[in-house]
Amino acid sequence: MKIVYKWKTVFVFLLIAGFAKTTSAQQKFEKAEFYKVMDEGNLTAINSQIEIVQASSSPNKEGYDGALLMRKADKVAVPGQKLKFFKAGRIKLETALLADNDNTEYHFLRLAIEEHAPKIVKYHFDIEKDKAFVLKNFKSLPESVQHAIRDYCKKSKVLHAEEL
Secondary structure, eight states: OHHHHHHHHHHHHHHHHHHHHHHHHTSOOOHHHHHHHHHHOOHHHHHHHHHHHHHSOOTTHHHHHHHHHHHHHHHOSOHHHHHHHHHHHHHHHHHHHHHOTTOHHHHHHHHHHHHHSOGGGOOOTTHHHHHHHHHHHGGGSOHHHHHHHHHHHTTOSSOOGGGO
């Protein structure tokens, strides 16, 4: 009797866990939420947003996924994992930029990552180029992205609101 009870408990737990994961993966990708997580997200929020991005049909998901992985690198504790996530994210974002170099959001995401990346990862070479690209194309961006950039300017040493 106790064995049956334990199996029922385990089954219910697995069912609930599976439902929770399915529900979070089925959430719709929204840029405002993505940028909120990029700005202030903790590891749980970043992981959840990665699931949402990967499940989305957004044509820009590789770039978003790459940026989130690099942001995740900042939140994990183990140095080996930090490097692993950063490298994987860098490859995805740079590949997305190669495929669509005119995508202003990608340049903004790279700028935000570059500005805060540790010197050891040597990811600072395109700051000025990305800044110029974002400034040139700012007005053509969706309002949610413009809002994210304006918020970023409040903390940035490179990009300033009066330049927009």
